[in-house]
Amino acid sequence: MTLFNRKSRWGTKSLFALALAAMVGMVGVAHAQDGAIKDPERTHYYEVFKNKRVVFVPVFMGLDLTEGWSKMMSIQAKRLGYSYEVRNANFDTSAGVQILTQLLNEKPKPDVVVIQNPDVTSYAKLEKQMEDAGIYVIQLNMKSLTMTGFAGADATVIGETQADWVVKQCGPNTSRKILILNGPTTAPWTVYMQEGYNNVLSKNPDIKVVARQSIGNYDSSKAKSITEVTLKQHPDLCAIMGVWDIPDLATGAAVKDAGKSGKVLVSTSGGGGEVACKGLQTKAFDHYVSYDVPGQSRDVNDLIQMALQLRDKPGKIKVAHYTPLSVLTQADVDSHKCWTIDSLK
Amino acid sequence: MTSKHIIRLDQQSIVFLISLIIFCCFSIFLPNFFTVGNLIAMMRSISVLAILGLGMAIVVIGRGIDLSMVALMAVPTALVMTMVDSGNGLVLSITVGTGFAIIAGGISGLLVAYAEIPALFVTLATGLALAGLGQVGILKADMVSWSDGMNPIRWIGGASLFGIPSSILVAAFMFIAVGWFLKKTKIGRFIYSIGDNPNTARTTGISVRPIMVLQYILAALIALLAGFVMAASNNLMDTRIYNLSLIYDVILVVVLGGIGLSGGRGGVWSVLVGTLLVGIVFNGMTIMNFPLDIQDLFKGIILLIAIAVDSFLNPRNEETAQQGDI
Numbered sequence: 001m002t003l004f005n006r007k008s009r010w011g012t013k014s015l016f017a018l019a020l021a022a023m024v025g026m027v028g029v030a031h032a033q034d035g036a037i038k039d040p041e042r043t044h045y046y047e048v049f050k051n052k053r054v055v056f057v058p059v060f061m062g063l064d065l066t067e068g069w070s071k072m073m074s075i076q077a078k079r080l081g082y083s084y085e086v087r088n089a090n091f092d093t094s095a096g097v098q099i100l101t102q103l104l105n106e107k108p109k110p111d112v113v114v115i116q117n118p119d120v121t122s123y124a125k126l127e128k129q130m131e132d133a134g135i136y137v138i139q140l141n142m143k144s145l146t147m148t149g150f151a152g153a154d155a156t157v158i159g160e161t162q163a164d165w166v167v168k169q170c171g172p173n174t175s176r177k178i179l180i181l182n183g184p185t186t187a188p189w190t191v192y193m194q195e196g197y198n199n200v201l202s203k204n205p206d207i208k209v210v211a212r213q214s215i216g217n218y219d220s221s222k223a224k225s226i227t228e229v230t231l232k233q234h235p236d237l238c239a240i241m242g243v244w245d246i247p248d249l250a251t252g253a254a255v256k257d258a259g260k261s262g263k264v265l266v267s268t269s270g271g272g273g274e275v276a277c278k279g280l281q282t283k284a285f286d287h288y289v290s291y292d293v294p295g296q297s298r299d300v301n302d303l304i305q306m307a308l309q310l311r312d313k314p315g316k317i318k319v320a321h322y323t324p325l326s327v328l329t330q331a332d333v334d335s336h337k338c339w340t341i342d343s344l345k
Numbered sequence: 346m347t348s349k350h351i352i353r354l355d356q357q358s359i360v361f362l363i364s365l366i367i368f369c370c371f372s373i374f375l376p377n378f379f380t381v382g383n384l385i386a387m388m389r390s391i392s393v394l395a396i397l398g399l400g401m402a403i404v405v406i407g408r409g410i411d412l413s414m415v416a417l418m419a420v421p422t423a424l425v426m427t428m429v430d431s432g433n434g435l436v437l438s439i440t441v442g443t444g445f446a447i448i449a450g451g452i453s454g455l456l457v458a459y460a461e462i463p464a465l466f467v468t469l470a471t472g473l474a475l476a477g478l479g480q481v482g483i484l485k486a487d488m489v490s491w492s493d494g495m496n497p498i499r500w501i502g503g504a505s506l507f508g509i510p511s512s513i514l515v516a517a518f519m520f521i522a523v524g525w526f527l528k529k530t531k532i533g534r535f536i537y538s539i540g541d542n543p544n545t546a547r548t549t550g551i552s553v554r555p556i557m558v559l560q561y562i563l564a565a566l567i568a569l570l571a572g573f574v575m576a577a578s579n580n581l582m583d584t585r586i587y588n589l590s591l592i593y594d595v596i597l598v599v600v601l602g603g604i605g606l607s608g609g610r611g612g613v614w615s616v617l618v619g620t621l622l623v624g625i626v627f628n629g630m631t632i633m634n635f636p637l638d639i640q641d642l643f644k645g646i647i648l649l650i651a652i653a654v655d656s657f658l659n660p661r662n663e664e665t666a667q668q669g670d671i
Contacts, residue, residue: 060487185637214637229631250579257503275490
């Protein structure tokens, strides 16, 4: 009997509970029919970003790349309500070091610092120190030797893509002579891209690199002069692999001046902005590897969001987002629309 | 003494000799160096540097220096190109750009001549200010590409006559014009006397200050011309050039050729000789596929040799030293 009684009491209780739950549920449904359900995750998500501070330290503002990234980062900051500022190193590495040192000692210190490295070593130590001090470091497009979060193109793959194309174009019926134009000697862009070139060229010993020259700090005039001199030395040059679209407009101009458009092929890379379309339209470029700045901006914005939401100490998780690259040629000009600062929304 | 008068071995001739020796060596040992095509390419690559050097020469001969020349070349030119790109008329844009250059050069000149602030600081500051103004205010991007609206003046740097690129022709014309201005006109001669000794010049009745202002305005206008030549030739104006080492190259070709920083010495030949040496070295080393850093090292060593040989052959003493000698 006692057993039965207990059971029945239990039954009444659960019946009540069930009824209560059903009522709450029905109220909930009724409420949802009015408007919407409150997502508990959402409130927490927006709370996280309040009073947070993100700083971008580019090599130089005023380029399509940096202006594009910065615009997209500031749009996300406004949307999520954290503060965003730019500290421009203005093409001066020592100024950049000073900016980073100051950020390290500022109070309140920034939560996330997005850094575009001018070379592989200058900022490396400071980036480590920043992580130790509790600041999340995200490197953007140009990497240093320190591993942190990274969003950007894989310069080695850019180099390989360019070299693969050039090897294909410069077949046995051509002179197989190529010219390589580098950036600054220790810039990450230069060293990693060289690795890519070498990976492909070492498998194709027939290709003859007639000159491998640095154009200094991406100097258009140097690119043009070097191309001109090389074309006089090797009028049968097959192709030129350039380092970046902007100075390579001048490389293309030198080829055009020599009356060799279409005969001496120019391969270059860049953020896929207006310069890309202009270069392909004017036939200054024959092959363009784009690292798609709008896509990169999305990647870096995701990393910023992640860093701001993480509760781990910086440096524990190192996430890299390598940008998917796309190749443009003169045939794509009509169908492909290049982004501009105004088109980024 | 007499032998010295027959062959005056001043810095200009020394540098010329060095250039000649290097030129001969390259011609013998480097295949394809001594060809018309290569020599034209070489001259084209130094034509902008030569034009800038001429502007700098006018200022340095008058005992000044203009560190803002590269900014003066980049920003007004980019302004003109931006204006044309956004639909303004070419004539209007060029007028605005020229006015802008004149005002910028005029401000430097006024500060140097009337406020008597050392030219080194004034022009360093105006150069920085101009570059900053370009970045924050008047230009949309640091890289301005050549728009179709600019094509009526494309001939200035992007065409060729009988196979000679127009930038070389513009540079040659400027050599003649500046040479004539410095040697044949009254103001040109006054600039020499001001550079030689400003106090004496004033005592003789030369209006020193207005002429000093004029020097900076002329340098600004020549820089603007160099900017158009460069933009037409490269298909774009990259205002970041202000951050590159071009201004040192400009000072190098001026000083290398024997235009003393203390003023009153040298002329257009000095600029020609200095530019040619830089051009020959750059061209030869590019053919030899030398890294850029080595090229800079080489340039520095040549400058040191030229200055050392000069001070050995033409020693300075209390009599020959000038006030303000650097």
